[in-house]
Amino acid sequence: MKRSTRVSGLWILICVVLALAVGTVAYFWVTQGRFPLAPGASQAGSEPADSQEGAAAGISFAPESSAAASSVSASSTVMNALVYTNDEYGFTFALPQDFEGYTILKGEWEGTDIQNTGSKARVFQGPQITIRDPRWTSEVPRQDIPIMILTAEQWNQLQNGEFSIGAAPVNPTELGQNSKYVFALPARYNYAFPEGYEEVQNILDASPLAAFEPSLMKQS
Template sequence: MVKSKLLKIGLTGAILLGGTSIVFANTINNEIIPQRNIIPISTLINGDSLPSFTETRFTDIQKHWAYNEITSLEAKGMWGDLSGNFEPNKTINGEEFASYLTKIFNFKADSNFEFDNELEVTRIEVAKAIKESFEKKKLSVIMTQMFPLYEDTKDLTQEEISALSFVFNTGIMKGRTDQKFFPNDAITKAELAVVLDRTQAIYDKVSVESLVEDFGRKLQAVSLQAPVDIVSKSMEENYGDFVSPELLAKWQNNPQNAPGRILSSPWPDRIEILSLDKLSGDAYEVKGEIIEITSTEKVRGGVAAKLPITLEVKNIDNRWIIDDVTLGVYQETDSIVYRNSQYGFNFSLPENWEGYSIITDNWEGSDLEAPQEGRTVETGPIISIRHPKWTAQNQRQDIPIMIFTVNQWEALQQNEFSVGAAPIGPRELGRNTEYVFAIPARYNYAFPTGYEEVENILESNPLQTK
């Protein structure tokens, strides 16, 4: 185990990098490997495994302690056309190092780094450049925050200390020994291979996480109930940068199989990632949940509903994209939902309304014109949702929902009849192609227990039509 003392403190100015805690384990035999070449190995990211011995065009790395990392990067084209001797103990200059960073982070060829292209690159310069590269890409990684105490790092600048903390806590770099980091020594190609391999693994992981999270924030912009041509255009505009052309076309042809906004409320707010597993060097499986909220959760926090989602993310043409999506079964969470299939609407209720009852009655519409003034000319149902704590002795506020046909509602708006004695009419809650749903004008005139709660419920847009 790593024996250097660790001071557990918050790191000033450190950026957070994606989601694994670090457990350190030394997997190298010190009796065989020269001490100057040792970089203690931390545990691998979830889903990674040590690559098996593979064919290589290099002739001087057999049984080398960095063989796996060198060949792993070789398979990804890191070393270009280099063949024959790899020269693992050779140092590298700034120009070489810049080319490697450019390949990993997909930087432009003319990107600037804070080291001299002609001089050997030191270990602390490598640490600084890697931290800066993650920051330039605006990627965040969650890490266990521990401050490494090495005997030879006391004179580092604050910027260098921050970089050292970053690479140490992400598992990208460690000291050459448990006691010393050797910050100003030139880094060898073998050491750099280990560092770059770990950097690539973390970069891929957080890139995939960032892709899925950014995609999740776009879901609410795509209304799946809109006309087909509008849905197709909206998917192109909002999903096109995140999914493969094949998946996009599949969704455009069958929007019902796509994630997106089905109702005005609740709506998809984000994707929360539960697990991320590496399927291969160029593919990850991400399992998560689409988190849906209403205006209530937006203000007060919480979740209205969850929809399980599994995404397959692939690296195609050096770009991570979502290539397949499987949706699970819709799960309501903090709210109770009354579903009415007869009239085609749902009504969301707080959790404390579980066990509610339904009371049915009828509204009557009176003629306003003489000589039949006051005569009932229209009628329709009222469905009242009653709180489970309501009793005859301790009555609470019901939620009365008046149901009109579309024609009845239009006639009511034209004052062809009236409902109730209030000078104003019912307030519309929602409608579908056949019915309009409304709340009576003076439903809470007596201010019974619970009327404030019902007012808050109605403000959250709880009624959704089918």
Template sequence: MKKLGSLFLILILCLPAAGCRAGFQQQNSSGQSVETRETAVRNLVTEFGKQLQNVSLTASKEKVAEDMQKYYGDYVTPSLLEEWQTDPSSAPGRTVSSPWPDRIAILSVQRLADDAYDVTGEIIEATSADESGGQPAGKKGIRLSVRNIGGLWLIDDVTVDQQTLLAAVVYENTQYGFTVSLPSSWKGYTVRTEDWQGYSLVPGQEGKITETGPEIFVRHPKWTKETPRQDIPILIFTLDQWNAIQKDQFHIGAAPIGPSELARNSKYVFALPARYNFAFLPGYEEVDTLIRGGAVKATEKFGGS
């Protein structure tokens, strides 16, 4: 009985440690779905991002090496870890007391093979003031190479840019005056335009189309008819139209809530359709991250399409 009790205690102590890595120990088998592999890669990068604040790159070399082993060891390959321990300046981590690297916001996940992915994102920096709901203190672009080695997802290469990778590709529209900043994986994007229709809510005119305007869709280059991906949809309103929809004079679509403003210039308001991503198409999380990160910005450059 005493031996059984000891064995039970050992199992209990081991479970948490095993659980920490369970999400990344994805076997590279032909029966595993693309979604499962991508989820494992995203989980790995997200969890790695939470560790960055724990490693002070300005500490003694011995302390940095010790902390890297403790906080990075489960997430990166031994060769990359050794490289960082030898030259901490090449590694991501904490360089000052404030701001500190708070997390990694994933912008895109690109599949190179069943066991190889490239991830583009941003290191979001924070201060104590940010924790109360303020804007991030800063951002740095980061690109990570993730591989499945012996059934374990590990990061085997990292590039950190002082300039964000968000603006690697930029769509500029000078007809209405706005830009959309995109990660490099969107190179080769396409753009299509449709018209939105506004249905009157004014008594006596209910249901009549009283307003129209353009809706521009920025489409990922991997979008196909067989496997569609989430577009970035942008509704364009004149200032008068936007004021009217805010006063419930008309509505767009069947959703009970209206569009949300993304940006505006002196002539137009750019807005996101309500429930635009409820189909949960591939890439919807990336599009949401881009939009929340301020990818759509207004300009005062007019004069073309």
């Protein structure tokens, strides 16, 4: 009888130990997602949860140092841009590195008085700056970048239909302006589609002209 009692007590003790072990395992699994003896997620050398989830989803997370390097690279590209500066009229024009060694041609634009003819016709004209591609040759001309310079008054007169420029039925396209001048691209400037016209169009699409107040010293 005593032996039977001892056996029963032993089985009860074993059951209690097993129950505690199972309970401990269940607790760690539910609360921490791991077995009690497994290394924790915060252990040195383990990957952050974001990295693990990203790897499972096929996403690569860039470290902060990579993002900083990208920012520096972008800034360097802007700083190394080729820029033509005109202090007399007050504007800069950004160019690609392919234009290193470009030529500046100075000319004039002329307008036609629409409201008056003969001796009453007014004279409308102004300077034009042309940026020429260094790869331009007489045998293979390349697309120029013409920049018309109008006074603020002339620009208003043009918009009001007092005069026209060229044979095209549309006005020049504004590129920028300061308090004194408006800078514009002639209509149909690339009508002949010479070599490089697509590159010039890409340059213009990037809004390369930035206006500033012209230097008083240059005007005196």
